[in-house]
Amino acid sequence: MNSGAAANLTDPGKTKSVVIVGGGTAGWMTAAYLKAAFGDRVDVTVVESAQIGAIGVGEATFSDIRHFFEFLRLEESDWMPACNATYKLGVRFEDWREPGHHFYHPFEQLGSVDGFSLSDWWLRMPQSSRFDRDCFVMAALCDAERSPRYADGTPLAQGVFENVGDGQSARSNIAEYQGAQFPYAYHFEAHLLAKFLTKYGTDRGVKHITDNVVDVALDHQGFVSHVNTAENGTLSGDLYIDCTGFRALLLKQALGEPFVSFQDTLPNNSAVALQVPMDMERKAIRPCTTATAQDAGWIWTIPLISRIGTGYVYADEYLSAEEAEKTLREFVGPEAADVQANHIKMRIGRSERSWVNNVVGIGLASGFVEPLESTGIFFIHHAIEQIVRYFPGGRDDDVRRDAYNRSIEHVMEGVREFLCLHYVGAKRADNRYWKDTKTRKIPDALAERIEIWKHKVPDSESVYPYYHGLPPYSYNCILLGAGGIEVKHSPALDLADPTAAQVEFDRIRQKADKLVQELPSQNEFFAAMRANAK
Ligand SMILES: Cc1cc2nc3c(=O)[nH]c(=O)nc-3n(C[C@H](O)[C@H](O)[C@H](O)COP(=O)(O)OP(=O)(O)OC[C@H]3O[C@@H](n4cnc5c(N)ncnc54)[C@H](O)[C@@H]3O)c2cc1C
Numbered sequence: 436m437n438s439g440a441a442a443n444l445t446d447p448g449k450t451k452s453v454v455i456v457g458g459g460t461a462g463w464m465t466a467a468y469l470k471a472a473f474g475d476r477v478d479v480t481v482v483e484s485a486q487i488g489a490i491g492v493g494e495a496t497f498s499d500i501r502h503f504f505e506f507l508r509l510e511e512s513d514w515m516p517a518c519n520a521t522y523k524l525g526v527r528f529e530d531w532r533e534p535g536h537h538f539y540h541p542f543e544q545l546g547s548v549d550g551f552s553l554s555d556w557w558l559r560m561p562q563s564s565r566f567d568r569d570c571f572v573m574a575a576l577c578d579a580e581r582s583p584r585y586a587d588g589t590p591l592a593q594g595v596f597e598n599v600g601d602g603q604s605a606r607s608n609i610a611e612y613q614g615a616q617f618p619y620a621y622h623f624e625a626h627l628l629a630k631f632l633t634k635y636g637t638d639r640g641v642k643h644i645t646d647n648v649v650d651v652a653l654d655h656q657g658f659v660s661h662v663n664t665a666e667n668g669t670l671s672g673d674l675y676i677d678c679t680g681f682r683a684l685l686l687k688q689a690l691g692e693p694f695v696s697f698q699d700t701l702p703n704n705s706a707v708a709l710q711v712p713m714d715m716e717r718k719a720i721r722p723c724t725t726a727t728a729q730d731a732g733w734i735w736t737i738p739l740i741s742r743i744g745t746g747y748v749y750a751d752e753y754l755s756a757e758e759a760e761k762t763l764r765e766f767v768g769p770e771a772a773d774v775q776a777n778h779i780k781m782r783i784g785r786s787e788r789s790w791v792n793n794v795v796g797i798g799l800a801s802g803f804v805e806p807l808e809s810t811g812i813f814f815i816h817h818a819i820e821q822i823v824r825y826f827p828g829g830r831d832d833d834v835r836r837d838a839y840n841r842s843i844e845h846v847m848e849g850v851r852e853f854l855c856l857h858y859v860g861a862k863r864a865d866n867r868y869w870k871d872t873k874t875r876k877i878p879d880a881l882a883e884r885i886e887i888w889k890h891k892v893p894d895s896e897s898v899y900p901y902y903h904g905l906p907p908y909s910y911n912c913i914l915l916g917a918g919g920i921e922v923k924h925s926p927a928l929d930l931a932d933p934t935a936a937q938v939e940f941d942r943i944r945q946k947a948d949k950l951v952q953e954l955p956s957q958n959e960f961f962a963a964m965r966a967n968a969k
């Protein structure tokens with residue numbers, strides 16, 4: 436424990452001390468990463484309550500999470516079995532356009548032909564009614580429930596696996612990575628990842644205290660001077676990271692930082708979750724997250740090893756908790772009969788600033804949007820990378836603080852626009868909830884962008900202009916998949932020679948057919964892994 440350590444921020448060469456309050460996924464991802472980044476030159480303490488539980492529902496991620504594991508020098512075989520992890524090739528949206536329809540948001544770059552996006556060509560010459568099947572190989576792999584690795588462990592697209600796993604090469608991070616779209620992400624149990632990283636962190640010197648923080652003390656400048664725990668006295672450090680979840684004990688409760696609610700544009704503020712045991716020998720492990728539209732929101736289905744994580748995300752303005760749980764149980768079927776439901780109130784939006792004085796909020800304490808595009812852990816990962824990049828040198832570090840806060844704001848606001856597009860762009864308008872999605876306020880800039888996209892599919896010139904994790908092709912997937920906004924092809928394509936585009940569509944179909952034949956199902960893949968491990 437360091438007392439009075441605030442002074443050594445201005446004293447280069449001395450160990451810096453960081454106190455992390457909260458030991459959920461955010462707390463332990465941060466602790467582990469700081470140790471991987473700074474080793475013994477940073478003193479890290481994690482204090483977590485034994486009484487206040489962490490959120491863990493069975494999570495899906497961005498593919499970018501691989502940079503996190505790579506930074507920690509961890510291979511899939513080190514952490515995946517410990518977290519019940521499976522592969523994710525994209526999100527499958529069911530019933531967003533109309534009952535029985537589905538489309539994917541896959542981890543695959545959209546091609547271009549003669550300077551025009553393949554989506555533009557597709558509008559001019561659709562090969563079928565399925566934009567995703569015609570333009571992405573991954574859509575067929577998801578439909579056929581394939582694994583992104585062959586049974587011997589060889590990955591699907593060798594070319595994009597550069598820098599992974601030799602343990603020595605330079606480590607990349609999200610913002611720096613300019614390579615091809617990585618072909619898959621993961622599903623895993625976030626609380627098991629937190630447990631795994633507890634060992635990783637404590638093995639590398641992180642101090643772990645199980646106790647409740649009962650009071651946060653501020654000095655005359657409004658900086659945190661120390662926190663008081665119930666049984667372990669006071670803890671103090673140079674920097675405090677608030678990972679206390681929706682409570683935001685330091686950032687909001689102690690420092691009073693205002694919260695910017697997104698509720699006006701994204702009304703879903705509640706969830707009910709179930710962890711359903713499943714015999715995966717008999718049930719297909721779909722290699723994608725499924726988001727099935729419902730009367731007042733949507734249900735997620737996340738296949739894990741030997742269980743399914745599922746839940747109904749809804750707006751309490753339209754549906755009661757009891758009705759949501761009833762609908763979810765009917766959706767899942769008898770397997771869920773003995774499973775207890777977990778009802779969660781979600782605080783949707785962002786802290787006005789995530790870094791205030793010597794407190795940085797990471798995870799739910801900083802901000803959250805409904806999990807429709809699996810952004811929660813991405814927000815954490817991005818924040819951790821940024822705090823390492825902008826690590827404070829002293830109290831008067833306003834420039835660094837402002838830069839950090841801007842980058843967090845951009846990520847959150849960009850994702851807000853992307854999520855709003857799902858609702859305003861969904862063709863479905865069959866009840867009050869879905870009708871309201873067409874008239875509800877959306878960010879002004881998004882409304883302007885949609886007017887452009889009606890005439891020119893989204894590209895890097897027309898999507899949210901700051902880094903927010905989502906490439907322009909993601910917007911094409913939602914716009915053309917959800918089907919509620921009419922989009923026209925570029926008039927130039929009526930004059931252009933379509934031969935090369937036709938060759939590209941044919942190539943995608945042939946490649947998809949070949950891979951569906953060659954790749955094992957996820958069930959076969961994980962069965963082979965288990966057999967090899969014995
Ligand atoms: C319904 C739902 C679905 C989600 N789905 C996804 C998904 O698919 N993909 C994704 O990336 N993310 C998803 N998330 C988000 C993801 O689960 C969280 O981002 C992640 O678990 C991180 O949570 P956290 O660590 O910030 O907070 P929490 O898990 O709430 O942890 C808070 C920690 O603070 C501690 N604490 C609180 N008060 C005190 C105190 N006074 N003293 C000491 N300790 C204290 C608690 O003990 C706990 O350890 C979802 C979230 C929700 C709500």
Ligand SMILES: N[C@@H](Cc1c[nH]c2cc(Cl)ccc12)C(=O)O
Pocket residue numbers: 496497498499500525526540541542543616617620808809904905906909
């Ligand atoms: N940088 C993100 C962006 C991304 C690209 N495709 C998808 C698909 C889904 Cl479901 C989420 C996220 C993404 C990444 O590569 O993960």
